[in-house]
Amino acid sequence: MKKLLSLTLAASLTVPLVACQSQTDPLTGRQQVNNTAAGAGLGALTGAVAGLLIAKDKSGGDQRKAALIGAGIGALVGGGIGNYMDQQEAELRQQLASSGVSVTRQGEYIILNMPGNITFATDQDQLNPGFFPVLDSVSIVLNKYPQTLLDIDGHTDNTGSPQYNQALSERRAVSVAQYLNSRGVDPRRLLVVGFGQTQPIAPNDSQAGRAANRRVEIRISPLS
Template sequence: MKAKTLTALASVLVFTAACTTTDPFTGQQRVSNTAGGAALGAAAGAGLGLLAGGDDRRNALIGAGIGAIAGGAVGNYMDRQQAELRAQLQGTGVSVTRVGNNIILNMPSNITFATDQDQVVPAFFPTLDSVALVLQRYNQTLINVYGHTDSTGDDSYNQALSQRRAQSVANYLGGRGVNPQRFLVSGFGESRPIADNSTEAGRAQNRRVEIELVPLS
């Protein structure tokens, strides 16, 4: 447990040191406000959160001074976040869906990645910049980033590609000041289709990265 805590703290400090970003509005280089605060708060609190057991992300964030949302306020908090995301992402090709108190952002691969590549295409940067601004404003949410592919090709290759794509999206958002302690990144390959893989239209829907926002409650 001691080693786990030290590893978590080291990750926070390394990330913060690298977190000089470009403000999407002014174009100026700056140190991320979120990362800067995390450097102090996480150093003091992340270890305490991890030692408490249970959900490491939740405990680390609470230990770093980010409070949980009281039960009755969760719905309103997520309503406001959903409304801002819808406003920011209108016309981008990214869908915003509510599932209970969670919010799902569906990012089709045809607008996020070149064919068979795992680096976000530059044309999608402004969209992710908009997402990052909202995620920083609503910091009482956990962020699950899931990569998915269609069924074409080798299972293990698709699994690895989906993981790398999800990680690329998480890395980009982290580079725009979103606290890395909030992220869980998973690749599911072709195992979770949302459409019929026997048609091109269905395969296109299955190739996606999803961001699930879960209230810190």
């Protein structure tokens, strides 16, 4: 079982986005967001965006493409798709080196795997503050390449009931989506998906396997 949620902004509502600017860390060379009010801004945004989660009609297709193209964001075509995704992949790999987040290319798609042990405390759905700089780096690249759609997929191991794990996977995916939105990522690009324990990438019969299965993935696909 999985649940799909899309993040949209109602025209009559304004979500408070924190003013931020990027700078380069002199030690790592990684771009970071310089934001003196990160905690307060994220708290204000979390309530606003959470109230705007709506169920996605799977039979109606992906409505994000129509929304973005209607807003003037052009679709990628032909050979430009591969080049666009190649450049984005290279920048993500540079930004996320030694971060604990893996970058995988699958055809035209890029998948970021964020292990649960560095993203969330056990059984919690609030992001670890120490992971904020990593998501800041991700946001900088995503904002530079707006012609992509972003699926935020939450996954758990099989410890606990399927119902509990389903809900936890959804809440964790929402937390990541909210943080990206707080850093300027257009919510019309986002789709939040909770998979619970249904898509393990390792056996759940060991501690290492369960740790691998507790993750949030960002699936980046071209707007085409």
